[in-house]
Amino acid sequence: MKKATLKTIFLTGLLVLVPLAITLWVLNLIIGTMDQTLLLLPQAWQPKQRLPGLGAVLTLAFIFVVGLFTQNFVGQKLVSWWNALVRRIPLVGPLYSSVQQVSDTLLSSNGNAFRKALLIEYPRKGSWTIAFLTGIPGGDVVNHLQEEHVSVYVPTTPNPTSGFFLMVPKSEVIELDMSVDAALKYIVSMGVVAPAAPARRSIDPPM
Template identity: 65%
Template sequence: MKKYLVTGLLLWIPLGITLWVLNLLVSSMDQTLLLLPDAWQPERWLGFRVPGLGVILSFGVVLATGVFATNVIGQRLIDYWEGLLRRIPVVKSIYYSVKQVSDTLFSSKGVAFRKALLIQYPRPGAWTIAFLTGKPGGDVANHLQGDYVSVYVPTTPNPTSGFFLMMPKNDVIELNMSVDAALKYIVSMGVVAPEAKPAASGPRAQARIA
């Protein structure tokens, strides 16, 4: 009986959590409907609530914003808006810090989280997965002798928190593993192991970081 109970739980728990997360996302995005005037509320002229309409509205708003921001007029307005934010001390610090991170993460030209690495942390002999985020810059680079890389070490099972480290390039090993597979490996605390792939050939081929 215990075997059947565990089997049933293994089937229902992932499904239940997936449905809960989807419901949370849809419910949160449905709140965007509150931005519409009362007379335009879908529930008002349909007579009943339709879950998911906020998702469509959010998608439309994001898409329209992207289209607007790519033309000349939109770019000028954005520059003007950012110029105003630049004059507000506290807002300036928060806005530009978040903007730099988002630009790095979502820009197609960025190098953040493009490679999964294997490093020794928090002590020699203990290994963990990290992600390449770039190279040290600014005055920091002037104080580091040799070739260094910047890495992000996520925590388990919540990879949104972690540690930022600057390590010698020769001390990191580039894994033949996608970022998605590495994230699943971290979130599952090592239970969901990625598919094994043949290692790169050549001396220290795995340690080369472009």
């Protein structure tokens, strides 16, 4: 009993410290990288004393200004022209288009990606895992499916940024009464941080 208690305490401390350590490491990496953007400024504009994090502040301000500029008609036209130009570049164009499509799907407030947490049988019957609704199948794929399907993303654990894209029958999918954030915590913690018991109900995918 004492051994189990010590193990539980150790895992609890690990769950608290590991996310904190990773967050601090990533922040340090990003700020250090962004600080290098100051080297692109003219020599007269560069501060005499290098301030840690100044590059990060300038980069965030630049992103904000770009976002503000593209809210108007002229900015949107320039972005459309730029996208059309980049897409015509060999090798770079297809990669840019793919990344742009993914980012638009994930970051757009009007998108349906990762809006619902699901429960599906994967990778075999009797084994269940958490997935996220990404939409419904399209294109010629629909012509080869016997019944109504939904598109889902099955993340890996403890790294949810990698995973699998699946199209599963709608009748075999269970929508969880669980927020996406809670589901991600459940996945990252490898099931240790369990949310409240879910309620089963049928899924109604976006059209």
